[in-house]
Amino acid sequence: MPELFQHQQSELAASTVKLPWLTAFNQRGADAFRTAALPTRKTEAWKYTPLTALTRLAPQQCGQPVTYTNPLVAFARIDGLHDHRLVFVNGILDKQHSSASALAAVTLFSEANAEQQALIAQHLGHVAQQSESPNLFTDLNDAALSDGVLLHIRDHQPLLQISWLTTSEAKPFTVFARLLVVLERHAQAAIVEHYGSDLSEQNSVTNAVTEIVINDNAQLQHYRLQTMHSSAQHIGSCHVDLQRDARYHGFHAGFGSTLCRNDLVVHHNQGGSHCQLDGIYVPQHDELIDFHTCIEHRAAHCTSNEVFRGIMNDQAKAVFNGRIHIHPHAQKTLAELSNKNLLLTPGAEIFTKPELEIYADDVKCAHGATVAQLDNKAMFYLQSRGISKADAEVMLSFGFINELIEQLPDEAVRNLLRPMLATRFDRDSSLTHDIG
Amino acid sequence: MTNVNIERADVVLEGKDAEIDRRINKEYQAGFVSDIESDTLAPGLDEDVVRFISNKKGEPEWLTEWRLKAFRAWQDMKEPTWAHVHYPEIDFQALSYYSAPKSMADGPKSLDEIDPELLRVYDKLGIPLHEQMALAGIAVDAVFDSVSVATTFRETLAEAGVIFMPISEAVHAHPELVKKYLGSVVPQRDNYYAALNSAVFSDGSFVYIPKGVRCPMELSTYFRINEAKTGQFERTLIIADEGSYVSYLEGCTAPMRDENQLHAAVVELVVLDNAEIKYSTVQNWYPGDADGKGGIYNFVTKRAVAHTNAKISWTQVETGSAVTWKYPSCVLKGDNAVGEFYSVALTNNYQQADTGTKMIHLGKNTKSTIISKGISAGKSQNAYRGLVRMNPGAAGARNYTQCDSLLIGNQCAAHTFPYIESKHPSAVVEHEATTSTVSDDQLFLCRQRGIDTEKAVSMIVNGFCKEVFKELPMEFAVEAGKLLEVSLEGSVG
Secondary structure, eight states, X not given: OHHHHHHHHHHOOOOSOOSHHHHHHHHHHHHHHHHSOOOOTTSGGGSSOOGGGOOOXXXXXXXXXXXXXXXXXHHHOOTTXXXXXXXXXXXXXXXXXXXXXXXXXXXXXXGOOHHHHHHHHHHTTHHHHTSSSOXXXXXXXXXXXXOOEEEEESSEEEEEEEEEEEOOOSSOEEEEEEEXXXXXXXXXXXXXXXXXXXXXXXXXXXXXXXXXXXOTTOEEEEEEEEOOOTTOEEEEEEEEEEOTTOEEEEEEEEOOBSXXXXXXXXXXXXXXXXXEEEEEEOOOTTOEEEEEEEEEXXXXXXXXXXXXXXXXXXXXXXXXXXXXXXXXXXXXOEEEEEEEEEEOSBTBEEEEEEEEEEOOSSOEEEEEEEEEOOOHHHHHHHHHTTOOHHHHHHHHHHHHHHHHHHTOSOHHHHHHHHHHHHHHHOTTOSSSSSOO | OOOOOOOOSSOSSTTHHHHHHHHHTOOOTTOOOOOOOEEEOOSOOSHHHHHHHHHHTTOOHHHHHHHHHHHHHHHHOOOOOOSSOOOOOOOXXXXXXXXXXXXXXXXXXXXXXXXXXXXXXXXXXXXOHHHIIIIIOOEEEEEETTEEEEEOSHHHHHHHTOEEEEHHHHHHHOHHHHHHHTTTSSOTTSSHHHHHHHHHOOOOEEEEEOTTOBOSSOEEEEEEOOSTTBOBOOEEEEEEOTTOEEEEEXXXXXXXXXXXXXXXXXXXXXXXXXXXEEEEEEEEOOOOOTTSOSOEEEEEEEEEEEOTTOEEEEEEEEOOOSEEEEOOEEEEXXXXXXXXXXXXXXXXXTOEEEEOOEEEEOSTTOEEEEEEEEEEETTOEEEEEEEEEEOTTOTTOEEEEEEEEEEESTTOEEEEEEEEEEOXXXXXXXXXXXXXXXXXXXXXXXXXXXXXXXXXXXXXXHHHTHHHHTTSOHHHHHHHHHHHHHHHTTOOO
């Protein structure tokens, strides 16, 4: 792994560039990445997530478009979304399977007009740079960036799906995904950011960076779903910039893979903004999933609420780090975080650390974390009604996570996630079929 | 420690500035330097210094080697930087590593022989030995700088078979016990400051409670740093043999000083099957003045190992020190072992505290409780850092953690860093933390009923800490309440 990293750090060359601003952008990322130290077990942010599994990091994207069979598209299909969908396969836009409406709604960086170029230059990288701690893999994404997706919303954007899919390939490759979402004042939008793959053994790592700017009084419903095959790897980050009275509702779902790391950072930059950040993780077998979240309260009168739940099965391992950082002038902040975990088997592991860092006095903050097994009383209740122990376990595990899914405002997403979740616990889905 | 300088951007309650000003000139009450000749080693640390200390105490060869091993390990180690505290780099070569009161040479046999100047120091601190002996029934092993000068009630304890003596004496009197248990809980290489302590430890208490004995009285040690520029490195070792019980009290205070002083103690508790140790601390080292000048650096390693059915209870009230770095821990090794941690940490002015606990669950059905109350005032930084680890063998283990922070004034900070690691499906961990301020509503309610702001805050803070205070032995609870009140004076905002 260290060799691979050094190789990466020296190999990094700017992509085949056409955009004038991109060269400097790539250069800055490359410089930052080159000088960065390799995370080890002693690096606080990577204490529980060894990068030893990361052996596929290639300096470039999978160069050629691949041929793939139609069933792949099925993985990108979310019923009820009226085909408002953008599909990338191995990092390359697949126009054939993307809908015309979706293509019209977004702009590729490479096809942006002067005004859009200015918007990209204004925000791209800047939202991610607001974080106090440097992110090695965001730098890498900056360095390797050749194209990305701009979603500029002026008024209203119905639920739009953007899928990054990978296929099974012989050679290891990296997908660099980049999404910039800018909501103008009073705008409203809903997006599904989806990372998937076909059902065979994957040889890819996706490095995804999403930057979101929500201007005054705008609101965004954001789903970030990872449903790829367990052999696919993902290292991504999502950065949200909240302006006055902006509202962000993020839902992050991770079903786990050999290495899955997500850094979610929300910046409350202006007063009155609200953030609801929810997430689920359900790794199984020997999967690993890691969520590092950070809510930066920089302005007064903001509220944030964070709920993450996870179930670890088999030998799976999960890491959760939820940080709430209240800056000196962020008075009257209300911030809450809850993280609940279930360990189903010996061998499963959870490492959770809810953090509070508070520099203002007139605030109310609370966090709670639990690690437990299924509630004995609930088990008894079900068993006393003739449900077998195994079935009761499935029902309760499913219900534990489904509680968060039920709260999602979009039925299409609920309908997508519920069966996926059901198959995790109940392999023939006879028990969870009618629930919800 | 009562001096406060609050700049308030948004004044919530008018008219309190005058109140604050009135109290600004209040000096640290325990601040005085006793004029006693000391036998002090020149600053600097190398193998010869380690040998000198060992030789001075007439230690056996194995202990000298043990110290040297620690010293060599320490040389290869780096000062830890992960704690949420900031202080100027410590020049370990500028410190003196040995200091003993001169009068020790004659070897006092009873209280009457003790240097009257020494006794007056204790009187000023409110620890009259005679009174305590007669009234409170507490045996006091007073550590003055580095060498123990008075040990009382030894006969009473001896009747019960309890050994309570300075560790330097125990090395000679009970070498088999010291050799067996020294470093068994906190090894020489454990961490930077523990390694330093292992190399140069001055003195400390040694306690052994035999099988099935309930210690007839509460054991107590008061010590204070007295000699300028002297680091003090206590080493405490308490062994509770099977089925025994002991309650140990530790309290300290230090005279006023301009230069920062280093205090790196190690406390090791061994709790064998069915035994119980209750360890209480009131810590009131000099915290530095209102501008953050001076004060003690308190880098302490405290750890206990609990065997089957054993119980450990740590209770601490931390109000002093410029920088505190302290994590009393429990290794719950045996099945059904119980670990408890109750803590009140108060910081004011420029004080910084990074304190908490570690609960390592190894055995089946082990249980732990953590109650931590942090109070942050002035421009201070107060962090709770804790670890709860359920190892793969910890079937049916249980932990409950509650850490609350109270912020007083808008320039202080409170942090919570709880690490939770679980590797067993039947282990249950619960963690809750809240942070809030003394609310205007609460203050209004009190003031409306004729209670002034200062009293009201004191009441609210005392209520906030009640859960911890009730765990303290009675004498300490009184002292702790008083300390909190004094420490908070003038910080209302």
